[in-house]
Amino acid sequence: MSDHADLSDNNIETFITSAIANARRDVLLQSDGHCMFCDEPVAVGRLFCSKECRDDYDKEQRALKIAGK
Template sequence: MSDHADNSDSNIFRVIADGLALARRAPELQPDCRCHFCDEAVAVSLLFCNAECRDDYQREQSSLRRGGIK
């Protein structure tokens, strides 16, 4: 017979699995010769023009997710 600890373990594993599945479905940025934050021209294989734009983009996306917008 299962007890509360077994049920809690099942719930924890389910929540982790759901979170991992959601993270795997998240769309990835594709390089398009423009910085994804400031729209400046960049090399073909780059996503951002510098580390500051990358960090600002990640901060903005994180804020949007916390706010429930994305």
């Protein structure tokens, strides 16, 4: 019984930690009216013109982090 409780606590903690990390990252990134990835004009407050650009930007950032840049 306690095993199941521990497992779900861990899952919730992982979820909250990544949600906080995402929220912090979004605060750090300031929209300048252009897509962060392809530079297309976007609506005020938007960082990316599409889900694909956001995914590609995330991939690029992860690759840069792995490369140590």
